[in-house]
Structures are given as structure tokens and as C-alpha cells.
Amino acid sequence: MAYSDKAKDFYKSELSGMHKAGTFKEERFIESPQAANISVEYPVGSPPKEVLNFCANNYLGLSSHPEVVKAAHEGLDSRGYGMSSVRFICGTQDIHDKLEKKLSEFLGTEATVLFASCMDANAGVFDVVLGKEDAMISDRLVHASIVDGMRLCKAQLYNYKHSNMDHLEEKLKETQDCRFRMIITDGVFSMDGDIAKLDKIVELAKKYDAMVMVDDSHATGFMGKNGRGTHEHCGVLGEIDIITTTLGKALGGASGGCVSGPKEIVDLCRQRARPYLFSNTVPPVIITAANKVIDLISKTTDRRDKLEENTKYFREKITTSGFDIKEGVHAIVPIMLYNAKLAQDMARDMYSEGIYVIGFSFPVVAKGQARIRVQISAGHEKEHLDKAIAAFTKVGEKYKILGKGKKEIIEMYGY
Ligand SMILES: *Cc1c(COP(=O)(O)O)cnc(C)c1O
Numbered sequence: 001m002a003y004s005d006k007a008k009d010f011y012k013s014e015l016s017g018m019h020k021a022g023t024f025k026e027e028r029f030i031e032s033p034q035a036a037n038i039s040v041e042y043p044v045g046s047p048p049k050e051v052l053n054f055c056a057n058n059y060l061g062l063s064s065h066p067e068v069v070k071a072a073h074e075g076l077d078s079r080g081y082g083m084s085s086v087r088f089i090c091g092t093q094d095i096h097d098k099l100e101k102k103l104s105e106f107l108g109t110e111a112t113v114l115f116a117s118c119m120d121a122n123a124g125v126f127d128v129v130l131g132k133e134d135a136m137i138s139d140r141l142v143h144a145s146i147v148d149g150m151r152l153c154k155a156q157l158y159n160y161k162h163s164n165m166d167h168l169e170e171k172l173k174e175t176q177d178c179r180f181r182m183i184i185t186d187g188v189f190s191m192d193g194d195i196a197k198l199d200k201i202v203e204l205a206k207k208y209d210a211m212v213m214v215d216d217s218h219a220t221g222f223m224g225k226n227g228r229g230t231h232e233h234c235g236v237l238g239e240i241d242i243i244t245t246t247l248g249k250a251l252g253g254a255s256g257g258c259v260s261g262p263k264e265i266v267d268l269c270r271q272r273a274r275p276y277l278f279s280n281t282v283p284p285v286i287i288t289a290a291n292k293v294i295d296l297i298s299k300t301t302d303r304r305d306k307l308e309e310n311t312k313y314f315r316e317k318i319t320t321s322g323f324d325i326k327e328g329v330h331a332i333v334p335i336m337l338y339n340a341k342l343a344q345d346m347a348r349d350m351y352s353e354g355i356y357v358i359g360f361s362f363p364v365v366a367k368g369q370a371r372i373r374v375q376i377s378a379g380h381e382k383e384h385l386d387k388a389i390a391a392f393t394k395v396g397e398k399y400k401i402l403g404k405g406k407k408e409i410i411e412m413y414g415y
Pocket of ligand 1: 116117118119120143145186190215216217218245246247248255256257
């Protein structure tokens with residue numbers, strides 16, 4: 001083995017640097033299914049504690065829904081555990097095709113191709129549809145998986161200031177000579193819960209003859225009246241060229257992702273997208289469960305309606321309790337604390353109060369923008385929300401930040 005002390009020392013010092021900087025990400029062990037109520041072993045080795053979960057992407061509360069679990073069992077029993085193949089060799093079952101068709105219908109697109117994850121969908125799609133004669137023009141705050149996907153593509157890279165339509169227009173003017181241009185954005189941005197201005201983006205795309213690609217991972221299943229996503233919410237259903245999204249959040253939360261859009265693009269992805277060609281097929285148990293999820297959310301909007309109601313209720317109550325939140329309508333509710341240590345300390349105290357939330361600070365968000373990111377779910381009941389609000393109020397009082405805005409909190413705690 002050529003693993004030298006020099007290398008070992010280097011890796012160890014990298015890790016201890018993270019511990020010192022407070023950026024080391026610790027994992028907590030959950031000893032129950034994913035749900036509003038979970039049992040958590042934290043710190044590791046301590047007896048499990050029952051807490052309310054406010055940090056999962058389980059927006060529709062479907063991660064452990066009995067009908068979804070049942071559909072997964074049925075998939076396991078009827079189609080086995082694994083396929084031991086990529087799609088194009090012997091890894092495609094009829095249920096894969098059925099799910100792809102259902103996803104297209106739900107998203108309002110022509111065709112869909114599944115990937116092992118949305119990360120893989122984003123890693124594959126750009127290189128398939130764009131070449132060096134083309135330009136990718138992305139929002140500056142797009143998800144890391146888009147950043148990586150763009151790196152794997154030879155098209156010229158441009159970006160515009162977050163949600164700044166004037167700046168986007170400038171970039172569209174700058175790139176007039178390219179063969180194809182693609183505007184690239186998240187539908188909902190994960191740290192602030194803010195929504196891309198898709199109506200304006202589509203308008204600019206038409207004016208400048210550009211395509212639009214949206215990663216709707218934080219929206220598919222619940223944004224818009226029928227939960228179709230950000231494009232429905234913004235009134236541009238059928239006008240987005242490419243949608244990528246995940247099965248790993250609202251849609252049952254297991255894993256899997258897709259590229260959805262015009263038939264030619266989807267067909268080309270099947271031929272050329274490298275993560276599709278060279279990585280295993282999504283297993284049958286996930287496919288049958290995801291098929292059930294799409295059926296459930298197509299039949300009724302009850303779950304997304306409940307999520308909307310829960311979100312509205314929580315946003316109102318937490319604001320009247322005196323917290324400074326990022327305004328909006330999304331189930332991601334950032335409670336702004338600005339100071340990294342304050343965010344960590346408050347998250348720890350919330351845990352003692354039986355509420356599981358996480359503090360986010362640099363480098364996950366900009367310096368001086370530390371926060372606790374609360375995520376609401378349709379799996380939460382009113383009493384859960386009330387318990388969280390009461391706990392936040394108690395902890396907020398302890399740190400004397402209730403009724404205080406950015407300036408005052410920074411005066412008290414610094415950045
Ligand atoms: C969560 C997320 C992903 C990753 O999805 P996976 O299916 O877990 O790989 C990609 N893009 C965005 C915007 C996300 O929020």
C-alpha cells in the first residue's frame with residue numbers, strides 16, 4: 001500500500017480544519033421511518049429521542065405513506081430486487097416506461113427519461129443538447145448538480161445575477177451569435193425558498209430565441225394549483241423546454257430523477273447521456289412506489305393544499321412571534337439569524353425542545369446570512385406546527401432576538 005504518512009497527515013489536517021472552522025457536517029442517526037415524528041440518536045451513542053422533523057424534503061409527507069410502502073412491497077414481490085443492468089442492455093421493465101409516461105403527463109411535457117438521481121440527470125443533459133457553438137446562461141445560485149453538469153459540457157458558460165432579469169437580458173444580447181442558447185435555473189432555490197421568475201424568463205427566451213431549462217426538484221408535486229411545479233405556479237405550463245427533477249424529495253423521497261421535455265431531446269438522452277448509459281437502472285421497488293405517488297397526487301390535490309395551508313400558517317405565526325424570515329410562499333422557511341454560531345446554538349436548543357432543525361452558515365449560504373432553514377410538510381399537523389412555534393419563541397426569547405431585525409441581531413451577535 002502506497003498510502004503514505006504524508007498523504008494521511010494531509011487528509012487528517014483537512015478534516016481537523018473543518019472541525020475548527022465549524023463546517024464539519026455531522027450525521028445524526030434516525031432510528032425510525034422518515035416522517036413528521038422521528039426517533040433520533042444524537043449525539044451518536046445516546047438513547048434515541050422522539051422529535052418533530054422540520055428539516056426533511058418530505059414536502060407531501062409521502063416518504064412513509066402506507067400506500068407508497070405497499071406499492072414498493074408489491075414491486076419487490078412481483079419484479080424482484082435489482083435489475084443488474086443499465087437500461088439499454090436488460091434493465092428496462094414495462095413499469096419504467098409506464099412511470100416515464102406518467103411523469104410526462106404530470107409535468108405537461110412530451111417525454112421523460114429516468115436517471116438514478118436528479119444529480120445524474122443534470123450531469124448528463126447539457127452535454128447531450130449543447131456543444132461548443134452554444135451558450136449556457138445560468139442563474140448564479142443554481143444547484144451544485146447543475147454547476148457540475150455545465151462543467152461537463154463544452155458550451156460557453158455565462159451567468160446572471162440571481163433572478164436579475166436585466167442582467168439575464170444583457171447576457172442574451174451578448175450571446176446573439178451562438179447557435180443555441182439555454183437559460184438555466186432552479187425552479188425554487190433551496191436556501192431562500194424563492195421562486196424563479198419563470199414568466200419573465202420565458203418572455204425573454206421567446207424574444208431572444210433561447211431555450212429554457214428548469215430544475216424543479218424543490219417544486220415537483222406541490223407548486224402550482226395541481227402541484228405540477230414552478231411552471232404551473234408561474235403560469236407557463238408547456239413553455240419550459242427542459243425540466244429536470246427528483247423523485248427524492250416530495251415524490252416519495254427514495255431516489256431517482258429525470259429529464260423531461262421534447263421527444264427528440266429525451267431520445268437523445270437515452271442514446272448519449274453518460275450517467276444514463278453507464279449507471280444502473282432505477283430498481284423496480286422505487287418504480288412501483290413512484291408510480292403510486294404520481295397516481296395519488298394526480299387524483300387529488302389534498303396533500304399539496306394541506307402543505308400550502310401549513311406553510312401559510314407557520315409563516316404567519318412565526319412572523320408574529322417576532323422572527324425575521326425570508327418572505328415568500330414556499331415550504332422552505334428561512335429564519336434569519338445572520339451569525340453562524342447563533343444559528344448553531346439555536347438549532348441545538350431547538351433539538352432539546354424536541355424540534356429537529358438545522359442551522360446553515362457559510363459556505364452553504366453567503367457570509368453573514370446564517371439561518372435556520374425550516375421545511376414544512378403536509379405530514380405536519382397543526383399541533384406540530386404550534387409546538388415548533390412555541391419552541392422557537394422560547395429559544396428566541398433566550399437569545400433576545402424576538403422583534404429584532406437584521407441590523408439589531410448583527411449588533412448583538414456580529415456576523
Ligand atoms: C435535491 C436537488 C437535486 C439532487 O437531487 P437527487 O435526485 O437527490 O440527486 C438536484 N437539483 C436540485 C435543485 C435539488 O434541490
